[in-house]
Amino acid sequence: MNYYIITGASRGLGKAIAEALLKDNQNKVIGVSRNCSITNKNYRHQPLDFSDMAGVEHNLHKIFEPLPDAQKIVLVNNAGVVGDIGYVGQSQNEHFEFVFDVNVVVPAMLMNMFLQSYQHRQDCEKMIVNISSGAGQRPIDGWAAYCASKAALDMLSQTAQVEQDLMQTGVKVFSLSPGVIDTDMQEQIRSSDETQFSSLQNFKDMHQNNGLASPEEAAKKVIQLMKKPDLAKNVVCSVRDF
Numbered sequence: 001m002n003y004y005i006i007t008g009a010s011r012g013l014g015k016a017i018a019e020a021l022l023k024d025n026q027n028k029v030i031g032v033s034r035n036c037s038i039t040n041k042n043y044r045h046q047p048l049d050f051s052d053m054a055g056v057e058h059n060l061h062k063i064f065e066p067l068p069d070a071q072k073i074v075l076v077n078n079a080g081v082v083g084d085i086g087y088v089g090q091s092q093n094e095h096f097e098f099v100f101d102v103n104v105v106v107p108a109m110l111m112n113m114f115l116q117s118y119q120h121r122q123d124c125e126k127m128i129v130n131i132s133s134g135a136g137q138r139p140i141d142g143w144a145a146y147c148a149s150k151a152a153l154d155m156l157s158q159t160a161q162v163e164q165d166l167m168q169t170g171v172k173v174f175s176l177s178p179g180v181i182d183t184d185m186q187e188q189i190r191s192s193d194e195t196q197f198s199s200l201q202n203f204k205d206m207h208q209n210n211g212l213a214s215p216e217e218a219a220k221k222v223i224q225l226m227k228k229p230d231l232a233k234n235v236v237c238s239v240r241d242f
Contacts, residue, residue: 002072004226005063007032007050007110008079012183013131016215017076017222018043032063032110033079050079050102060109064117072125074226075114077107077153080131082185085142085192096145103149108156111173115160119169129226130157132175134238142197154236161235172229177238178222182212 004021008014009031018038021027028042036045046063049055067073083099084091111128118126135143136150157175164171180186180203190207194200206212221239225231231242 001067001069002027002074003030003067003070004028004074004076005030005032005110005114006076006078007048007107009033009045010035010037012185013178013181013215013218013222014076014078016219017078020216020219020223030063050106051098053101053105056106056109060113063110064113067118070121070124072127073114073118073121074127074129075110076222076226077110077128077130079106080133080150080185082143082146082188085189086196087142088144090196091145099145100149100152103146104152104156107153111156111160115164115169115171119164119167119171122170126169126171127226127229128157128160128171128173129222130173130175131222132157132177132236134177136175136177137236140197140199142192142199158235173235174225174229174232175236176222176225176232177236177240178218179213179239180206180211181215181218182207183215186212 004027006014006018006029009018010033015037018029018031021029022040022042030044030046031038032046032048034047034049048059081099081102084095107130114128130153132153133150135147136154140147154175157173161173164173189203192200
């Protein structure tokens with residue numbers, strides 16, 4: 001069996017990835033999210049609220065079972081938030097803590113537990129796919145916490161890959177930018193204040209001109225990478241690369 005642990009699996013890209021994988025009876029999905037929106041015999045839901053750090057710490061171990069029949073085990077750190085859009089100096093301090101907890105700290109903890117559980121398994125393929133963003137590689141006004149958190153996720157992924165290579169575990173780590181997807185996050189972005197986000201009109205135009213990829217289209221690209229990791233030339237990569 002192939003096992004896929006997917007965070008944020010109840011909607012958007014995470015749900016699209018899970019549903020596409022579940023079309024194959026050889027795949028089992030462990031969905032990690034607050035709510036369950038998938039019904040399938042090969043799907044297990046693990047409730048977890050990433051903004052509740054105490055709850056995450058106490059329940060993280062429930063995600064990573066022994067999986068003795070696994071031929072492939074993949075962690076997809078998909079869950080993420082843009083947070084409140086606004087300039088540094090005009091934001092609440094709690095906003096930064098929330099965005100970094102969800103986008104960096106919890107994914108790092110999940111990676112840590114995944115590697116502790118499976119990195120020394122020599123009988124199966126092991127992979128981590130962190131869903132990043134092009135925003136981690138360029139500054140976007142109003143998105144300071146989001147940009148910085150995705151940059152941190154990119155570097156976390158690169159460092160983890162260096163370590164796995166040195167230990168010769170065979171684990172593959174990627175930080176993948178999936179493109180601009182038509183999700184709830186995009187709705188939040190389009191409803192922001194232009195005085196706090198100068199690119200607002202660009203995002204409205206993309207939506208109006210059908211410039212957003214559907215979650216299903218983006219999911220195909222993510223799954224393509226999971227099937228053929230050699231498509232990515234670097235740890236930090238984009239769906240535009242393949």
